[in-house]
Amino acid sequence: MKEKAKIKLGISIGDLNGIGGEVALKTFEDSRMLDFCTPVIFASNKTISHLKSTLQLDIQFTGIPEPSKAIDGKINVVNVWKESPEIRFGVEEKQAGTYAIKSLRAAVNALKKDDIDVLVTAPINKKNIQDKDYGFPGHTDYLAQQLEGDSLMFMVTDKLKVGLLTDHVAVKDVADAITPELIRKKVMLIQQSLKMDFGIRKPRIAVLGINPHSGDDGVIGQEDEQVMKPTIKALFNEGHLVYGPYAADGFFGSATYLQFDGVVAAYHDQGLIPFKTLSFGKGVNYTAGLSKVRTSPDHGTALDIAGKGVADESSFKEAVYMALQIFKNREEYRELTANPLKKQKLKR
Structure with a gap:
């Protein structure tokens, strides 16, 4: 029997000056996480390399041209931008918000096209993301517009x-x-x-x-x-x-x-x-x-500890687990509702 493909889990990088990149990469320092899903990070090879080096993270990743080319067993990085934006940990500035939105838009577009199955979003700063093309107070309102x-x-x-x-x-x-x-x-x-x-x-x-x-x-x-x-x-x-x-x-x-x-x-x-x-x-x-699954950690950008290597990835890891479980639950729910004789399998 052909082995079922792993769930493709997209990750938007969040505010570059915050802890989003750190907690996302720390989550997959544990290589066992790759047994559960295939992560696809929307950023750039140069940005992830910089985070890896600066924060001394023990990870290996591979660059891919598009999310549909993601490789199982690898941390995949889609190059959303070619330039090397300066990362200034702990600083609230417009540039960090601009790249956070670039990452989010690319990830949501991939989600809509089913190039990824679920999305986990790293924290953004609600102030520095605002511009003439993005007038939403946060992720939730944007996703409501983009997804059914x-x-x-x-x-x-x-x-x-x-x-x-x-x-x-x-x-x-x-x-x-x-x-x-x-x-x-x-x-x-x-x-x-x-x-x-x-x-x-x-x-x-x-x-x-x-x-x-x-x-x-x-x-x-x-x-x-x-x-x-x-x-x-x-x-x-x-x-x-x-x-x-x-x-x-x-x-x-x-x-x-x-x-x-x-x-x-x-x-x-x-x-x-x-x-x-x-x-x-x-x-x-x-x-x-929504028609698609999106989760995020329960904290913000934490600019006060950004770049110090002390951010706790627990909530981000839980967001990964939750996204995967909900995706599976939805598949089972669709199967059960399509077959009324199986409905009794649902919890109480």
């Missing part, structure tokens, strides 16, 4: 999976942004992702309140009473296992999250502060709801 589906920022570990109603929205605008339609849309995206991407047949989902104590029955704001509760009740009455709204402090403080397969946070910090506190170094940022 509605994107959802989904922070995941084995025991905790947190999705956001609003992600990069100013706190002062959060309450106005949350509508019954948005709640329904995000809950259904999370539910579908838990089924398709994580193999959970009947996911239980908790929704966190907007205000402290979920509004204390309207004493602290009316949003939870007028928007959250009716929408959650309607979803539950339709047969979805959706509960809440829960006060965020007690929900995480008492480990109630362990009783649920997914959690919906109202806004960025409400979800990400407890997630990173509980899972930092092991968490993965997954963009759910």
